[in-house]
Amino acid sequence: MSVPYWVTEARERIWTRAEQVPLEALADWDTDPAAGGIRHRSGRFFSVEGLGVRLPGHPVPHWQQPIINQPETGLLGLLTARVDGVPHALIQLKPEPGNWGGLQLSPTVQATRSNYTGVHRGAQVPYLEHFLAADPKRVTADLRLSEHGSWFLGKRNRNMIVEAGPEAGAGEPAPGFRWLSFAELRRLLAVDDLVNMDTRSVLSCLPAVPAVPAGTAVAVGPAEPGPALHGTGEILGWINRARSRSRTGLRERLPLDRLAGWRRADGRIGHDSGRFFEVIGVRVEAAGREVGGWDQPMIAPRHTGVLAFLLTRIDGVPHILVQLRAEAGALAGPELAPTVQCTPENYELLPAAARPAFLAEVLGAAPEAVRFDTVLSDEGGRFHHSRSRHLIVELDPAAGRPEHPDYRWVTPGQLRELLHLGPYVNMQARSLLACLDATC
Structure with a gap:
């Protein structure tokens, strides 16, 4: 078959049906009057809370947002x-x-x-x-x-x-x-x-x-034919220097109703601009799952994301361009991320300096340079219809390779090695790494 x-x-026998309902109507979920988060009455599963973030030197140096806390x-x-x-x-x-x-x-x-x-x-x-x-x-x-x-x-x-x-x-x-x-x-x-x-x-x-x-044993691709442009120790030093400059104290837990630019109305929480994402409530019926139904809040992004690797060969060795990216909830500090990781519509109101590097190169790539192009879903247990277009674009080595101070060229093998050394590679880069294996 x-x-x-x-x-x-x-x-016909394994399914879920999710009906959107107001956050106030979710069974077994309450808004904590003291902390202002949406929590399950059991005290388990997860909560939706508010977070204030400050990242000096980041293109957007401070913002506030809802976030899922699942400890x-x-x-x-x-x-x-x-x-x-x-x-x-x-x-x-x-x-x-x-x-x-x-x-x-x-x-x-x-x-x-x-x-x-x-x-x-x-x-x-x-x-x-x-x-x-x-x-x-x-x-x-x-x-x-x-x-x-x-x-x-x-x-x-x-x-x-x-x-x-x-x-x-x-x-x-x-x-x-x-x-x-x-x-x-x-x-x-x-x-x-x-x-x-x-x-x-x-x-x-x-x-x-x-x-x-x-x-x-499962070989995921051919052995790389030569040395990497940067040693793995050099890449680790780059990451750790960046982490030593970041401080988790720059995050502040906030009540959901005090988040600047966000408001709760019509049974959901959304940003005043209409961009980014919403926090919605869903009532779920299910067959073929451990339980037959439940209510929960979910994050629902407003647009489809873009994730991309730029790929080239340096002295015949495949390399991918990764960035060091700090994110609101990444408490270990910046992690290696794809060349491009963004939702383009979220940047329309921001200054040009805040827009993602290499996005134009990825979206404007010639068809023959695109090795992979598929829309894949994000985690469906907490995110509602969250999807990202996954792209792998191969550059002509004769045309030279782009450089950027916040980016490094690494081999796919190095990225896997770093994966096994600690929380150094983010979810989006891992997703694209699996897709890269599909092109071998």
């Missing part, structure tokens, strides 16, 4: 096995209330701690035991990585890749799950809104060369 047919057939680490887990000798991953079809198009291809496990510890009083998470009680010898990756720093306050997810063992591919997967080869999964990245953000994040954690044990 083809993957498109599998998805279409499953929509727990979620689990994103991909189970691997060799089926007929070919490396496969166990993928689930998962509907999220904010997904564009409903069902998307998700990791084997995609759950918050509140979910998998049973706070929602729903069904148990399938295959969870493979990750919580994993044999260390079968673990390919186990990394605590950041979520969207613009909309989450210090949120991390545990990204895991675990080998299930030689017998795993023989049995029938649980309903809604299917073994897909990594080659097929990479091809599906070129389909709009099909492979979800969490799957892309975990895929970016795959090693660039076979690892031990061999049963887990």
Whole structure:
């Protein structure tokens, strides 16, 4: 059965329906009169709070905004096995209330701690035991990585890749799950809104060369043919110097009703300009999920984002241009981000100096230079219809390479190496890194 047919057939039994309702009508959610945030009555899950941010030297040096505070680490887990000798991953079809198009291809496990510890009083998470009680010898990756720093306050997810063992591919997967080869999964990245953000994040954690044990090994691309322009130690020094100059004390928690430029009206919270995003309420019905229904607030962006890598070859070695980007909720400090990471409409009222570097080069690229161009969804559990156009644009080495003091050329292998060293690579760059593998 083809993957498109599998998805279409499953929509009759695995789905969510999200009806927008006023924030005041959300069952089990209240606005805290003291702190001014929107919180669940259980004290768990997450809250929506206000944040004031000051970043001296940034093109926009200060602003205020709503942000999601979810002080727990979620689990994103991909189970691997060799089926007929070919490396496969166990993928689930998962509907999220904010997904564009409903069902998307998700990791084997995609759950918050509140979910998998049973706070929602729903069904148990399938295959969870493979990750919580994993044999260390079968673990390919186990990394605590950041979520969207613009909309989450210090949120991390545990990204895991675990080998299930030689017998795993023989049995029938649980309903809604299917073994897909990594080659097929990479091809599906070129389909709009099909492979979800969490799957892309975990895929970016795959090693660039076979690892031990061999049963887990999945080569994500050819070995790089030569040295990088900048050593990994040099890139780390660049990041750490920038982090030493930033101070988390430049963030101030604020009540939602005191945010400059934001107002709560008609059951939602929005910016006076009509740009950026809104905080909305949704009432969810679900089938094929751990629970059958719930209410929650969500962040709903007003426009589609743009994420892009500029790619070139330096002495024959592929390099991508990354920026060092500070975001409101990234408490560890600036992280490596794509060449372009923006929503163009949000910059229309800002001075030219505040507009993203290299955006014109990306959007004006000749068709033959575009290696990848697909619209993919962001996290659908907290964000409503949030999507970004993912672009990889290859430059002609003979035309020279652009330089910028806040950017560096790194190899894809270096970016993966930094991923395994700590929270140095943001979610958007990881998403594009998975897409880059699909072009190999």
